[in-house]
Amino acid sequence: EVQLLESGGDLVQPGGSLRLSCAASGFTFSSYAMSWVRQAPGKGLEWVSAITGGGSSTYYAESVKGRFTVSRDNSKNTLFLQMTSLRAEDTAVYYCAKGHYSGSYPYFDYWGQGTLVTVSS
């Protein structure tokens, strides 16, 4: 059974940093692309970032480019999102999502339950 468990969400001040993790199980982690998708309170889904299965290619939304970094540790079946220079508009539930294959154009066949990031003073 595929499981994705996000952690690391917290209350952080504007300008601060946070690192999210997503622990994966139930599939061969290195064989699949992974992504982060966020949802601000009461709003729709926003794609944030993606990384291919081997980790060689990464992609970002313009709203987070230069501030967020996606990475993965395939030996530990874990996906990360390093977030810096956080803004109030980054407040959201952050979901990790499994791609359907290892490449750059995946749809998302499994999702975690999300972790809440709140940026406020």
Place this chain on the structure above:
Amino acid sequence: EIVLTQSPGTLSLSPGERVTLSCRASQSVSSSYLAWYQQKPGQAPRLLIYGASSRATGIPDRFSGSGSGTDFTLTISRLEPEDFAVYYCQQYGRSPHTFGQGTKLEIK
């Protein structure tokens, strides 16, 4: 960036009715790389349709997708009580992999 516009924003319907949701792209979506997701309150999204028309594993056949280029639709042939939720389309053929703003199906 490909902008996806979903319509209508909200639909009020009764169980048993047929419904068609629209998703229009600002540019052609490569190779019909268009997916549909369902999200219920307090839950993560669930994949319904990929490749514009292929049903995901375990999705009932009352859900169907169609379209190509810039115009895509999701049809639910006969609404069940559990189908009242928010539906999102997403294109994954070009980065950023944008979502539409969602269509909410509510019970009349």
